[in-house]
Amino acid sequence: MHTPSIRPILRKLIRTGIGRFRFLMGTVGMGVAVLFILLAVQTFMNFNELLHGKQNANETADFLVINKEVTAATQGRKELSAFNEAELDSLRQQPFVEKLGTLTASNFNVNVSSYSDAIPFYTDAYFESVPDEFIDVTSEAWAWKPGQRDLPVIIPTFIIDLYNTGMAMSSQNFPQLSLEALKAIPLRVLLKGNGKEMEMVGHIVASSDRLNSILIPQSFMEAANRTLGYRTGAVTTRIVIKTKDPSDPQLVKYLADRGWRTNTDKTRFSKVRVIVNWIVGIVGGIGLVMLLFGMLVFSLFIQLTIASSKRDIELLKTLGASPRQLQAFLMQQFMPVNGVVMLAVVGGLSVIQWVLHRILLGQQMYIPPYVSVATLAAMILVLGLIWLTNRGTVRRYLKD
Amino acid sequence: MTITLHQVVPAPIREKALSGMSDIWNRELVLRAGDHIKVKAPSGSGKTTLTHIIWNLRRDYDGTVAYDGVNVLDIPAEAMAQYRQEKLSVVFQDLRLFGQITALENIELKRNMPGKPYCSLEKVQAMAAQLGVAHVLGQQTSTCSYGEQQRIAIIRALVQPFTFLIMDEPFSHLDRDNARKAAGLIAAECRDRGAGFLVTDLDDDDLFDYSVHLNL
Incomplete structure (x- = not known):
């Protein structure tokens, strides 16, 4: 049986008093942050595949x-x-x-x-x-x-x-x-x-x-x-x-620190790796910082929404709306957009990955045609983090 | 369910409450499902304070209020919401309707608040017709007259399950005829549920078949 929901009425009462443009900008910011983070993870995985993947290896050691x-x-x-x-x-x-x-x-x-x-x-x-x-x-x-x-x-x-x-x-x-x-x-x-x-x-x-x-x-x-x-x-x-890996930066540093010599031709690739690691780190770092700001912005959106509907929320509670009902409603206002952002980012990354896969294949280098499991795991992790912080904010401000 | 007021003395009217003239303040009072209680008191003697204390809206009092033996101050928010959705209902003196949505939406909000509604939409329309407010159901609440709003608030209180109904001067803006119709509907709904009620008013009346008369 169809159970009527109070959501449409709640939507009229609790207006997300933020303004479309600001909400859009916040969402785009969040999207870029997630893109940076997932890009860093995917790049790291691709590079690992290029270095250690069986399909790229000439020798295993x-x-x-x-x-x-x-x-x-x-x-x-x-x-x-x-x-x-x-x-x-x-x-x-x-x-x-x-x-x-x-x-x-x-x-x-x-x-x-x-x-x-x-x-x-x-x-x-x-x-x-x-x-x-x-x-x-x-x-x-x-x-x-x-x-x-x-x-x-x-x-x-x-x-x-x-x-x-x-x-x-x-x-x-x-x-x-x-x-x-x-x-x-x-x-x-x-x-x-x-x-x-x-x-x-x-x-x-x-x-x-x-x-x-x-x-x-x-x-x-x-x-x-x-x-x-x-x-x-x-x-x-x-x-x-x-x-396993003569270009391991750890190995190169270990030898250099002690003034020991080896065949530098074999370890030369390590410099590239250090640079790539740095780039991946910087991109990931920027992504993380942006994510922090994105989460802060969303948390402010939630605060603003609750503050601007404070009287109505108060009355809803007086009439018997449970905190859980209100929390579920508010989460529904803010979470789906984050889910859509995640899917859009992963979708974009999938396209990039596939194109890169084709291009590199032409140069006898192999990276998988799909984004890595680690990237998907990172996405779920980030989504979980956003969910947790949003829920925390909703709970805290509903209590007040 | 039972509601117990134990030695309750509201802070704002402390001296008056302690004077010993009241049947409620600073005494032991148990409200039971079958009780039909009339609380009569002049303006400013704390009728609204009483309903708000019972509803757990204000906490500036000495003594304790308990639902089914549990101090309301110790009842978690979720459980309190459940009481308000399933066991207790209320008509506030200041009505507390949402002005920005329609009259029907105000009622529907309460009717659908528990997962499964207690009564049907047809029943809501029948009640509205009975009280003469069917024509304002689709109207924005803030544009309804106070008398119409009062009847909407009464209907809203009756669309949920309850074993006790609290009403604070519910007919203050209704003429005698409309008050009688509303009281008839309330009495019938309480009878259907086997519920009790407490109604506050300024004067004596014969709108209900009261079992207990109390002075505040």
């Missing part, structure tokens, strides 16, 4: 080799280049570090030369080793057991490139060599230290893009350091970390 920077002030003191245990522990506990490994340096003299007269060369060298899990290439030959004379070696790809495109081009004595060719050349590796000497047959087994170092297996490094090492105890001067 990245590796950074870190060392302490040698400056004019520290160059005379080699011990300052070493990482101590406390530093390693602290770094290990950072949220951006998934795994941490240390590069063990050879603590003896290394001399590499050719067995063949066809490609004569002779050079002093330097080896490092790292746990296998940090190495980006796999090779069956990458193993060493005690007593084995063959020594597998991984060299950085850039050295091969440097040799082939630089040295080999500039001198007629050096032929260009492919990685396959290099693999076939045995190397005479002479190790000296601690009054002892050892000769190994080196074989290049792979080249690494990740680690800029000449690597030998960890097991051999430990054995050789024990036998030939000048010092007791290894010194860690380079470390490698596995991280």
